[in-house]
Amino acid sequence: MDNQSVLTAAGLQALFDSLRRRGYRIVGPKVRDGAIVYDDIEGVPDLPQGWTDEQAPGRYRLARRDDEALFGYAIGPHSWKAFLHPSVQRLWKSRREGEEVAITPEPPSAERFAFIGVRACELKAIAVQDQVFLGGAHVDAHYRARREGAFVVAVNCAEAGGTCFCVSMKSGPRVDAGYDLALTEIMDGGEHRFVVEAGSAGGGEVLAELPGRAATEGDLAAAEAVVERTAASMGRQMRSDDLHELLLANLEHPRWDEVADRCLTCGNCTMVCPTCFCTSVEDSSDLAGVESSRSRRWDSCFTMDFTHVPSGSVRASARSRYRQWMTHKLATWIDQFGTSGCVGCGRCLTWCPVGIDITEEVRAIRDNPMERGGGT
Amino acid sequence: MWTLEIEPSGPAPVAAAPGQFNMLTAFGVGEAAISLSGDPAEPGRLVHTIRAVGPVSRALAQLRPGAALGLRGPFGAGWPMAEAAGRDVVIMAGGLGLAPLRTAIHRLLTERARYGQVLVLYGARSPADILFRRELETWRRRLDVEIEVTVDHAAVSDWRGHVGVVTTLLGRASFDPANTVALVCGPEIMMRFSAAALADAGVRAEATYLSMERNMKCAIGLCGHCQFGPVFICRDGPVFRYDRIAALLRHKEL
Ligand SMILES: Cc1cc2nc3c(=O)[nH]c(=O)nc-3n(C[C@H](O)[C@H](O)[C@H](O)COP(=O)(O)OP(=O)(O)OC[C@H]3O[C@@H](n4cnc5c(N)ncnc54)[C@H](O)[C@@H]3O)c2cc1C
Ligand code: SF4
Ligand code: SF4
Ligand code: FES
Numbered sequence: 001m002d003n004q005s006v007l008t009a010a011g012l013q014a015l016f017d018s019l020r021r022r023g024y025r026i027v028g029p030k031v032r033d034g035a036i037v038y039d040d041i042e043g044v045p046d047l048p049q050g051w052t053d054e055q056a057p058g059r060y061r062l063a064r065r066d067d068e069a070l071f072g073y074a075i076g077p078h079s080w081k082a083f084l085h086p087s088v089q090r091l092w093k094s095r096r097e098g099e100e101v102a103i104t105p106e107p108p109s110a111e112r113f114a115f116i117g118v119r120a121c122e123l124k125a126i127a128v129q130d131q132v133f134l135g136g137a138h139v140d141a142h143y144r145a146r147r148e149g150a151f152v153v154a155v156n157c158a159e160a161g162g163t164c165f166c167v168s169m170k171s172g173p174r175v176d177a178g179y180d181l182a183l184t185e186i187m188d189g190g191e192h193r194f195v196v197e198a199g200s201a202g203g204g205e206v207l208a209e210l211p212g213r214a215a216t217e218g219d220l221a222a223a224e225a226v227v228e229r230t231a232a233s234m235g236r237q238m239r240s241d242d243l244h245e246l247l248l249a250n251l252e253h254p255r256w257d258e259v260a261d262r263c264l265t266c267g268n269c270t271m272v273c274p275t276c277f278c279t280s281v282e283d284s285s286d287l288a289g290v291e292s293s294r295s296r297r298w299d300s301c302f303t304m305d306f307t308h309v310p311s312g313s314v315r316a317s318a319r320s321r322y323r324q325w326m327t328h329k330l331a332t333w334i335d336q337f338g339t340s341g342c343v344g345c346g347r348c349l350t351w352c353p354v355g356i357d358i359t360e361e362v363r364a365i366r367d368n369p370m371e372r373g374g375g376t
Numbered sequence: 377m378w379t380l381e382i383e384p385s386g387p388a389p390v391a392a393a394p395g396q397f398n399m400l401t402a403f404g405v406g407e408a409a410i411s412l413s414g415d416p417a418e419p420g421r422l423v424h425t426i427r428a429v430g431p432v433s434r435a436l437a438q439l440r441p442g443a444a445l446g447l448r449g450p451f452g453a454g455w456p457m458a459e460a461a462g463r464d465v466v467i468m469a470g471g472l473g474l475a476p477l478r479t480a481i482h483r484l485l486t487e488r489a490r491y492g493q494v495l496v497l498y499g500a501r502s503p504a505d506i507l508f509r510r511e512l513e514t515w516r517r518r519l520d521v522e523i524e525v526t527v528d529h530a531a532v533s534d535w536r537g538h539v540g541v542v543t544t545l546l547g548r549a550s551f552d553p554a555n556t557v558a559l560v561c562g563p564e565i566m567m568r569f570s571a572a573a574l575a576d577a578g579v580r581a582e583a584t585y586l587s588m589e590r591n592m593k594c595a596i597g598l599c600g601h602c603q604f605g606p607v608f609i610c611r612d613g614p615v616f617r618y619d620r621i622a623a624l625l626r627h628k629e630l
Contacts, residue, residue: 094403094446101403101444137611138596248605251627278600281593285404292404296599306601307591310429311563314590320629328603335606 003198005212006219007183009044009070012194014210015153015181016043019114022206024151027083028116029076034062036076038083041116048073055162055235055346058355068192071117071185074161077351079274080122081129083113084146091281093293108145118154118179120172121164121343125274126152127178131337132277151202154179156223157230158187163346165236165359171343173230181207184223195223235346238359239366240330243340246366247331251323255364260319262354267300269348269356270325275333275341276300301325326358377472377507378437379413382422382447389447391419394479395454395559395587395615399595400424401446402435409592409610410436411476412450417486422447425475425507451595452614455480455559456585464492464551466579468570470499470542470562474507476587476614477561485521493551494521499542499566501528503535522549542566543573553578559615561587568625571618581619588613588621605630 007015019026028041031048041047047070054061055074065072090106118126126147133143157164157173166172175182180203184195195215198204270276280299285292299306301324307314315321333341342358349357380400392398392412401407410433414423428437439445457480465484469477477496484494496515500506506525516523524545526538538545542562558579560570567586574584590602590609597611605624607613624630 096403096444099442099444101446103446133598136597138598140598251630277598279593280599280601281407283401283404283406289404294401294407296593299593299599299601301600301603305591309589309591310427315629317629324603324630327605332603332606336608 003204003207004215004220005196005207005210006215007194007196007210007212009192011211012070013044015206016041016116018206018209019151022151024112024114026114026116029071029073031062035060036062036073038076038078038080038115044070047071047117052159053161055350056355057163057349057357058352060350067187069158069185069187071155071183072159072187074157074159074164075119075122075345075347077272077347079272079345079347080115080118080126081274081277083115084126084150085129085133085143085277087298089142089296091294091296093291096290106142108141110149111146112149112151113146114151114153116153118152118175119157119345120154120175121166121169121345122274123152123154123175123178124169124171124343125345128275128337128339128341128343129277131339135337152179152181154182154199156182156184156227158185158226160230160233160235161346161350162235163349163357164234165238165344165346167231167234167344168236168238168240168359169340169342169344170240174227179203184226186219186222186226188222193219195219236344236349236357236359238344238362240340243330243362244334246362246369247327250365250370251327253365253370255361255368256319256323258364259322259356259361260317262356263318263322264353265302265318265321266353267302268351268353270300270302271298272347272351273329274345274347275329275343278306280305301328326361329358330362377425377427379423379425380436380439380445381414382424382445384420384422384447389419389422390450392416392422392450393454394457394483395476396450396452397476397595397614398422398424398447398449399451399592400432400436401448402432402439403444403446405435406432407446407593408432408436409451409595411479413475413478415482415486416479417482425472425478427472448595451610453612455587455615456557456617457483459583460484460557461490462492463583464556465494466546466549466551466556466558466574467494467496468498468542468546468558468560468562468574469496470566470570471501471505472507473560473562473566473587474498477559478508478511480559481515485515485518488520492555495549495551496521496523497542497545497549498523498525499528499545499562500525503527503530524549541569543569546573546577554580556583558584560585564589564625571622571625581622582617584618585615586618586621587615
């Protein structure tokens with residue numbers, strides 16, 4: 001196929017250069033503060049070459065690989081939502097003159113991001129947020145501007161993390177849609193190379209400029225083997241076809257009390273989750289009360305304030321807040337958006353300070369469901 | 377309790393249906409969901425009744441005549457006025473829940489001939505908490521509508537009316553339950569009991585409507601705050617047919 005070609009690490013640098021020439025702000029993985037995070041990068045030397053991550057519930061650690069792979073890790077605490085749906089977004093400013101108040105809406109961002117190293121589960125998570133912000137009657141102009149401007153360079157995972165379960169959620173490890181270019185990094189002892197596939201016209205244009213060679217049968221077979229190996233080594237598994245019925249029939253299951261005893265309601269899981277979209281708004285004004293502004297910021301269903309009404313919090317107990325989070329992710333999201341809210345990325349397991357494992361919580365309910373009649 | 381009348385500036389406001397709400401901003405303080413509580417026959421006047429309970433509602437209540445506030449709306453699904461045509465209508469309100477129902481009552485009385493019996497059953501905490509008291513008294517003088525008010529507690533010296541929860545009024549009322557639409561708004565616990573009492577009286581769940589309240593930030597289905605199981609109350613409600621949410625209401629803290 002002529003939309004597939006093979007690049008070396010030098011060819012990858014040419015990709016960065018080409019994207020920068022096209023005016024993109026390049027964001028990709030880099031090692032910082034003991035983790036692989038997404039940040040502005042210049043080029044190949046910024047990538048986490050030779051690093052991998054070891055992950056388990058409540059545990060994340062960087063480790064050296066015994067090769068020099070550039071994308072030889074799974075995923076870190078960041079997700080692309082930090083760029084498409086930033087943690088703070090001003091909505092408008094206002095200015096009072098006498099009794100009149102003039103409101104100036106914040107214009108949508110003109111920033112065009114190129115995302116480097118987007119995993120299959122992350123592409124799925126972006127598609128899930130597209131559904132939230134672009135799929136309903138009210139489209140979010142800020143999200144749309146950033147989303148439409150973005151160029152996505154995906155990577156097929158060569159290494160499943162210890163908390164990954166994308167195979168169970170049918171969201172990976174193979175990238176299959178939603179990218180401009182998709183890379184598969186091949187470290188088979190031969191040449192360190194990348195099989196690159198264009199997934200859009202824009203991607204094809206960029207690829208045509210890069211110093212690659214045509215992919216051989218051998219390259220394609222090696223790329224295929226990478227994804228197959230990853231699919232066979234998932235850290236976790238979770239049956240997902242019946243979660244909607246299972247969880248909604250078990251809203252009063254004793255397991256919610258049990259998990260609430262461990263849960264700190266810190267909200268880490270919602271912050272790291274690539275699909276969680278909830279926000280709050282905050283107004284502020286200058287001392288004279290002349291100028292004011294409204295911003296929205298990420299919020300979490302784990303806070304008491306989230307459901308605050310004048311008579312108190314609707315979800316006052318930790319039990320009800322954990323239940324909201326998990327049933328929203330895995331069940332009611334399907335009612336709302338026609339898809340699960342979980343892509344099996346494993347971040348909520350890894351970054352939970354007490355190591356609560358969503359797959360384990362589901363299993364506990366599945367293995368010992370309530371009598372029929374407890375649900376909706 | 378404060379009633380604000382808002383005169384729109386800028387583009388002409390979209391006509392609101394009874395039961396819908398607006399998002400009102402006190403500049404520099406914040407925004408709150410407030411129901412339209414006025415007479416829908418006077419669309420140029422946007423009337424909101426506000427209980428000062430927190431920062432935003434207090435700031436809105438303190439606005440002086442002529443001051444500017446921010447308004448977005450109207451939002452949400454309102455009361456099923458078309459469905460009520462030709463039927464008896466039972467309105468059950470608790471506390472501030474009378475505000476969003478006031479719009480529906482005005483509509484019923486303006487188009488009185490379109491409906492069967494009209495009953496308004498209202499429960500307030502004490503005589504001093506009765507909202508729209510003069511208006512209730514005016515309506516009470518009409519022969520084509522039944523208005524009953526009860527209070528939770530009162531000194532004998534200042535209240536001659538009913539004492540007890542609003543559901544006790546239902547037993548006294550005469551209407552045809554098989555051909556009735558019931559509109560209920562008040563604290564959630566009051567709505568649960570009212571819906572159950574209506575069902576006991578023979579009103580079908582499919583003809584009973586509740587207006588739900590949750591924390592709301594965006595009112596357009598994007599901020600996640602108002603989720604109630606699968607629904608977004610801002611977008612799918614706030615008025616719901618009881619049979620569609622009865623199962624959800626059985627779970628506490630959903
Ligand atoms: C559909 C709908 C219709 C409504 N109609 C009406 C109506 O007609 N009239 C009416 O009066 N009300 C109505 N309400 C209720 C009204 O929206 C709330 O009472 C409103 O939120 C009051 O805002 P507030 O700022 O005054 O108070 P609060 O809700 O107490 O506080 C506002 C904000 O401050 C934050 N906050 C509160 N307490 C704390 C704390 N301890 N620490 C930190 N932050 C805190 C909360 O997060 C909240 O977002 C309606 C609500 C809904 C959903
Ligand atoms: S719920 Fe957990 S595993 Fe699922 S997408 Fe969110 S962070 Fe990833
Ligand atoms: S799980 Fe909680 S924070 Fe995440 S989207 Fe759902 S309600 Fe919002
Ligand atoms: S108020 Fe934001 S989703 Fe309903």
